[in-house]
Every structure is written in structure tokens, then in C-alpha cells.
């Protein structure tokens with residue numbers, strides 16, 4: 001048990017509900033292993049009181065906070081300044097309180113890219129087209145990050161086609177919407193839906209048309225090995241699970257609040273995922 005001084009740096013995660021979030025465990029692991037005088041708390045706040053909650057954290061001297069479902073759009077609105085990625089995604093997942101201002105960024109896309117880069121050495125977004133399943137908040141952040149990183153074109157496939165079309169319009173650039181995933185052309189296939197999550201239906205998709213060098217990534221991490229990833233591995237394709245995205249998206253916030261750049265390794269994965 002870490003003892004906190006009167007100068008302890010404070011941060012946390014705002015969500016509703018928040019009890020399932022693994023972020024306190026993740027940041028707590030880094031705080032413990034780096035011996036930092038600081039704390040990272042689960043912060044449940046009702047959507048009606050989100051802004052009040054954020055202003056309360058500022059008043060209490062918090063360094064900042066992560067923001068999760070359902071507050072990412074509200075967080076965007078509360079910021080005095082947001083970075084380009086957050087602007088493109090229209091959503092903020094990391095708040096930093098600095099110099100009397102609320103600064104917002106969106107590190108979900110960064111977390112996604114860093115996860116794939118670490119899991120598949122040598123992988124580059126520019127290597128080929130990507131097919132994204134889903135058009136929600138996660139798809140928004142991942143699509144923006146892929147385009148920023150040089151992905152030549154993207155195809156969005158979503159149950160509600162109008163949502164995919166709205167996302168394609170917002171993103172601009174080489175993005176199209178399709179009814180069926182054009183797998184034969186894909187260098188990267190990403191599931192950003194909740195399909196495959198424990199307790200949800202699994203994703204019904206035949207991976208046979210994917211080229212042999214394709215990478216298949218899932219943002220679902222409960223279970224770690226989703227039916228989609230198992231099917232990819234069975235075909236000899238490279239499969240990337242969703243836990244790493246959670247771990248990597250947390251790095252920029254931790255560094256801003258606590259002053260030390262943390263690392264993602266096998267021990268951290270085990271600490272965060274132990275009981276998945």
C-alpha cells in the first residue's frame with residue numbers, strides 16, 4: 001500500500017458506471033512500480049453532472065483525468081483547448097488541467113496504433129487499405145488515427161449504414177462505406193463493435209478472402225482471444241487483441257499527470273488482465 005503525502009498528484013477516470021473500468025488497476029500498477037507519490041481513482045459521475053464533476057476536480061487540484069463512456073463528447077465540450085485528433089474524433093478521453101486551462105486530447109487512436117505496432121513488428125498503417133467494422137466512438141478514433149498515419153484508404157462497414165456514412169463525411173479523405181467488407185483488398189481488418197465480447201453474439205465473418213499477409217485486430221479484450229482472433233490465427237494470419245490498446249492509450253495521460261513516461265510490458269498485461 002502506497003502512502004500518499006500532502007503533495008500527492010491526483011488523477012482518475014470519469015465514467016458512468018465506472019466499476020468495471022480497468023484503468024485504476026492499470027495506473028495503480030504504474031504508480032506502484034515507479035514509486036510515485038500519486039493516486040488514480042475511479043470517479044463515477046452522472047451525465048447530468050459531468051461538467052460540475054470536472055470543475056470539482058480542477059478545484060481539488062487534480063492534475064487531470066481520463067474520460068470514458070458515456071462522457072467522451074461532453075468532455076470535448078468542456079475543454080478550453082483540444083488537440084487535432086480530438087477535434088477530428090469529436091471526442092476527448094484525456095483531460096489535463098494546466099495553467100488554469102482544461103486541455104483535451106484523444107489517445108484512443110494512438111493506443112490502437114501503438115498496440116498494432118508492438119504486436120506486429122514492422123507494421124505500418126501506410127502498408128495498405130484497412131476495413132473497419134463498426135462506426136461508433138472507437139471506430140471514429142481509430143479511423144482518424146489510421147488516416148493520419150498514412151493509411152491509403154479505409155472502408156467502413158456498419159449495421160446502421162447511415163452512421164458509417166456520417167463518419168465517412170466527418171473524416172473526409174479516402175474513406176468509403178460498403179455493405180459487405182471487401183476483405184480481398186484489406187491489409188488490416190479491425191473489429192470496433194462489441195460483437196465477440198463475452199455475453200454478446202460473436203462476429204459472423206468468413207476470413208477466407210483476406211490476403212495471407214493481413215493483420216486482424218479486435219478492440220474487444222474480454223475475452224482476450226475473441227472468436228474473430230481465433231479464426232484469424234487458425235488461418236495463419238497475425239491477430240492483435242484489444243487489451244494493448246487500453247494499455248497504450250493510457251500512456252500520454254499518465255506521463256502528463258505524474259511526470260514519468262510509463263512502459264507497457266508483459267507484467268503490466270498480466271496485472272491488468274489477470275482475471276479476464
Ligand code: ATR
Pocket residue numbers: 133134135136137138139158159160163192193194195201
Ligand atoms: P464505442 O464507443 O465502443 O465504439 P458505440 O459508439 O456504441 O461504442 O458503437 C458500437 C458499434 O458496435 C456500432 O458501430 C454498432 O453498430 P450500430 O451503429 O448499427 O449501432 C456496433 N454494434 C453493436 N452491437 C451490434 C450488433 N449486435 N450487430 C452489429 N453491430 C453492432
